[in-house]
Amino acid sequence: MxxxxxxxxxxxxxxxxxxxxxxxxxxxxxxxxxxxxxxxxxxxxxxxxxxxxxxxxxxxDFTFREFFLSPFWEPSDEDAPEYGILALVAGTASVTGLAMVVAIPFSLGAAIFIGEFATGKLRESLKVLVELLAAIPSVVWGFIGLSIMNPLIIDLFDVPVGLNVLNAGIILGLMAAPIMTSIAEDALKAVPDRYREAAEALGATRWQVIFKTVLPAAKNGLLGAVLLGVGRGFGETMAVLMATGHAVNIPSSLFDPVRALTATIAAELGETAVGSPHYQALFTIGIFLFIITFLINLSADLIVRGIRKG
The missing domain is CATH 1.20.5 (Single alpha-helices involved in coiled-coils or other helix-helix interfaces)
Known part of the structure; x- marks a missing residue:
């Protein structure tokens, strides 16, 4: 008991x-x-x-033809305001396209070196460095474009102004490179080691293993990394605002100043009357940007998930 x-x-x-x-x-x-x-x-x-x-x-006030096909953005005109974003879309696309031309080689090269060649402390140090680059605020990149790249472009190419597509494309490419490098490295790591071992057993060199076996096997993940970089380029604001010259213009060369969609919202929203057509037009640009970036990021996420499941 x-x-x-x-x-x-x-x-x-x-x-x-x-x-x-x-x-x-x-x-x-x-x-x-x-x-x-x-x-x-x-x-x-x-x-x-x-x-x-x-x-x-x-x-x-919205008409599809004027909004998407007109290059004239003059919402402050009291007599006949115009709300065409064609020039803004062209400016955003040109800067983002050049940024990808800059970022893709750097990102893929860095991802290949970190994932396939670097080992030990070197590999960890490079991964930390990539993460630190991704943490740099966009306004700091904007200052670099404004104070360093601007006079450098003027001196090198003998142009009157260095705030143009080239300046913004380089800055945006450097900004997008870290996240693209991280995703690309994950895609390379997802390739099974037996693929590499089988290629080496057939007598392939290290570079042949990478270019003939690893990269084709990781192509979906690499495409996802590029799409995430495109989404970053489309959604960037401060650096693009400071480095493009902020001129409504359809560019015909790399040295033309342009204005991006995001920069237009940032520059004009604080100066417009709440509820006015101009104010509402800026939010309509925001809707368009939201849909585009959402679709880009969703596509990239689905591609990356697909390669991880595979």
């Missing part, structure tokens, strides 16, 4: 401990679920907000 009385407190303590662990586990699961679903809620909330702000323009 005394032994039963002695065991009862111990059993009660174990039961209370299991109950406490169960409650803690449920609380942690709930917090993780809320944290995960909050990102989706925030994205939906942002889209609803910008849609509501631009809805009046879409209903009253």
């Amino acid at each position: 005394s032994e039963i009385q002695h065991l009862q407190p111990s059993m009660s303590a174990d039961f209370d401990s299991r109950n406490l662990d169960w409650y803690i586990d449920r609380i942690v699961q709930s917090l993780v679920f809320i944290a995960g679903i909050s990102a989706i809620i925030f994205i939906i909330g942002i889209f609803v907000f910008i849609t509501m702000e631009g809805f009046g323009f879409l209903l009253e």
Whole structure:
């Protein structure tokens, strides 16, 4: 009888401990679920907000032909305001395209070296360096374009102004390179080692293994890295605003100043009357940008998930 009385407190303590662990586990699961679903809620909330702000323009002043096919962006004209974003789209596309020309070779080269050649402390140091480059604020890159690249382009190419497509493309390419390098390295690491071993067993050299086996096997992941870089280029604001020259213009050369969609919103939103057609037109540009960047990032995410599952 005394032994039963002695065991009862111990059993009660174990039961209370299991109950406490169960409650803690449920609380942690709930917090993780809320944290995960909050990102989706925030994205939906942002889209609803910008849609509501631009809805009046879409209903009253929006015409597809003028908005997408006209190069004239003159919303402040009191007599005949024009809301054409063709020149803005051309400026954004030209800067982003040049940025990819700059970023893709650097990113793929860095990813190949880190993933296939570097080992030990060198590899870890390079990965940390890439992460540090990704952490540099965009306004700092903008200052580099404004104070360093601007006079350098003027001296090298004998042009009157160095704030142009070339300047912004180089800066944006350097900004996009770190994230592209990280995703590309993950894609290379996802290639099974047996592919490399089989190629080496057939007598392939190190470079042949990389170019004939590893890169083709990782092509989906590499494409995902490029698409993420494109999304970064389309969505960048401050660096592009500071390095492009901010002129509404369809570029005909690398030395033409341009204006990007994001830079237009950043520069003009604070100077427009809330609820005016100009204000609503800027939010309509935001809707267009949101849809484009969302589709680009979604495509990249699906591609990267596909290569990881494969």
